[in-house]
Amino acid sequence: MASIAFKRVSKAFDKHEVIKDLDLTIEDGKFTVLVGPSGCGKTTLLRMIAGLDPQTSGSVLIGGKDVSRIAPGKRGVAMVFQNYAIYPTMSVRENIEFGLVNNKVRKAEREELVEGISKAVGLYEYLERKPSTLSGGQRQRVALARAMVKKPSVFLMDEPLSNLDAKLRVQMRIELIELHKKLGATFVYVTHDQVEAMSMADTIVLMNKGVIQQEAPPDEMYRRPSNRFTAQFIGTPPMNVGELGESGSLFGFRPESAVLSEAQGDEPFSVRGVIATREMLGSETIYQVRSGSGNYMVKCSEDLFAAGQEVYVGVPAAKLHFFGEDERRIDEKESSYGKCMEALRGRSHG
């Protein structure tokens, strides 16, 4: 098994620098999800681990060893591509077997491995078929089996589920989590979908414009976002963020942290507004409240209000987040935290 480390890694395409001086350690045996908006450099990072598009400067270490000069096929990594990249002229068996043949695994052992893996992913009956006769989900499994059969210490996956329909995607998510538990290998999974990241990851690495914004387990990333970008990228609807006055600091709260009521409470954040829209989603309802200081999304488990109704939006102190002028999180222990809270309370209660 192997951990992965980036040491001051930069990557440029021609003159265009996509990643600059990046440091990152991906823990051995963990399910790490790289998430971020489209074009932020996730695929680039993954391809540097695989060695398909090596870094311009800096070094990449797998299992503590600098792999900069090691060919992709000899790094002990396997990759599942977004478009599966199955060899179309080979049968399912030949697809799965190709890496083993190249690694000079004996025929008897090869057959045993292919048989075992194909049974595990439900492809055993399809071994002699050509990929063109398979469904999207089955092709996905061929790609997975092809990666698994080599017993790599690192699994790389680039948006592997994005070509599947919603139902299959949820099912595959669970299967991948189970697969990770079973194999115990290091998984690096790329997605632009924060829900996928939250539901699958041991550790989320959130990127924006080639820079790592935060590296944390899902619950911490959700509860203690380290900056405004993280706060608003993770969670739907995104965190409400507003300005705190002249200081340039920001406050924020999650839609489900707010309470709606008809009378003003004594929470530090409490504003009057009108319900502009109401989205009833069954188990919960999402209101958009329009107030003098801005629009706020509020998620309630009960459906008590109607559009056009006047309400108070209140948020308790423990659920408030503050960000400095530089959009970085202000921690409870910092001295400016109290000041921010005072400013907010002053604004709400006059």
Next chain:
Amino acid sequence: MTKAWRYTGLTLGYLLKTAILIVFVFPFLWMLSTSLQTYRETLSYPPTLVPAMPQWINFAEAMSAGPFLTYFKNSAIVTLSIIAIQLLVMIPAAYAFAKYKFPGKNILFSLVLLAFMIPGQVTFIPVYLMMADWGIAKTLLPQIIPFMSNAFGIFLLRQYFMQIPEEIVEAARLDNAGEFKIMRKIMVPMSMPALATIALFSFVSHWNDYFWPLIMTDAEAIRPLTLGIAMLRETEGISNWHIIMAGNVVLVIPILLVYLFCSKQIVKAFVYSGIK
């Protein structure tokens, strides 16, 4: 469109197709028919299309007019060697041009295109002199060496390779396949239609080549079939069309066979690569 119009359109279409078919097939049938007629029949008026009694002896006569077995062997060796060497050169070249980044790539590729645009007639004298210099004029090599690389083929195959997704090649690299293995196991099987087309064109043009061997050969032992057939006119006399046509049929049959084989391959390859 009304029904009547549609039928008129269909009928017209069929008529046109038939006309085109006749234009292309008629000379071939005429050759075949003449090759099976007697001398008398070839001169009769009106001309006969179906010979009264097929004269298979014409073939025997044509083939005994010279060392045709040698000619045939020479043609086969030259054409097959050319195709084999061309494929060996073309596949790696097209792969490099399609899937690699390296300095000077564009200039090199322009050179390939340039080679493809220069007609052979411009270069044949210097090439002839060079081959004579090397002292290989009495072998088959002068008919092979100038055609070892096929610029048009490299161009066509490169275009085809470029359509193969990068990820498939990368997946193979991650599967620890070397570059030659990638070519053999991935690029070539996925490009069978292009390869069959290129090989077919190459076969036809070199099997039928007349100009080049005419310049390059001065001995019977190294002459190809085309020259042998052309010489029938001298050995058999210009008016013995039935013998000359029998020779031509012998010349054309391998092309037909290769074409039938290739077209099957092309269809098969399309079915195999039937993945979106």
